[in-house]
Structure formats: structure tokens, C-alpha cells
Amino acid sequence: MLFFYVLAIFSTSSLASAYEFKQCDGEANGVIEITKFNLKPDPIVTPGRVTIDLEWKVLKTPKADQKYTLSVKTTMKFPMIEGWKEVPCVKGLGSCKYDLCDTIAKVAKLMKSQGLECGDSFPCSCETMEEKTYKMNDLKLDLPKIPLSVPYRSDVKLFHAGQPDDVLACMHFEYKLKAKDCEGIFCLG
16 A cells, blocks of 8 residues: 555556556645655565655745645556556555555655664655655555556646645556466456
């Protein structure tokens, strides 16, 4: 589940790579900008472990007295079915909404459990987020079993809670998850 929290903060099928990341074009008001995002292994295998390297800039410090929402819309592409189909939010995975401060606290706790320091690499809480560049390397996340080896897309947007049209940051990911021991039509990876 934390993989999708991290994906939500930093925001994937191309033929050349198992994932791809980009900022959304012209949709955000420039609060957070991702300058580097690396995900290993390539391809992403579930269940399994991924390692994330991330560099991101906070261009404007979020106001302490406001609530912020991370909205993740995840879609998947089935073979022989036209278009992309939305993945519902189930147990914190799929197309979900998250509280930004709760998400930051969960990632900081995960980092500490791995001996990684928050502060310069990642804010320890919403209250410690400041205008600067954060660099995080070697964050490890264990992925649950996801039984479908199909392409996925996730669009991640940050906005003031209750104001989804006022987008503060926006990222787009395309990725393919390869399920271990997957058999049948949905195991094209």
C-alpha cells in the first residue's frame, strides 16, 4: 500500500521500459515539481520489492492551516478490450484520495524503519516541509500480489481539500506490473 502513497506524492506501459513518469502539462499551479524519479527493478514484479530514488522541489510551502488532498486516478488496459478502465479504491490501492499530511507521516515512518533520515531527504511532517529540494535514495517498498500483468496509468493530483479544480501539483505515471506465477490472457508481460 505504501508504494501507492509514495507514487501519490511523487508523481506507467511503454515498450522501451516498464515505467515512465512526467509532470502534467500546464495543469498545476507549481507547488511541487519532481526533478528525478527512478524505480527499480524494471520490470516491476509483484509480489516483490521496489527501490525508489527521488528528487523533488517544494516551490511554495503549503499553508499549515489548510488541508491538502492527493488524488490518484488509476486505470488499467485489458487485452482485447477497448480503452482504459478505472481501478476502484480497495484497501488504499487503486483510484483513491489521501490526506497529504497523513501520507507524509507514513512515508517518514517507513524511512525511519529502514534507517533513512527524514529532513534533507524528505520532510518529517507537513509542519517541517519547506521550500527546498529534497533528495531521497534507496527507499524500499514491498508490493502485494497484484494478479494482473497488464499496463496501468496513474494520474496524481495535489489540491486544497474540497477544491479539486485548483491543482497545485500534477504527475502522470505509466507502468506495467508483472505478476509472478501469472497464467492466462491477463499475463502478457
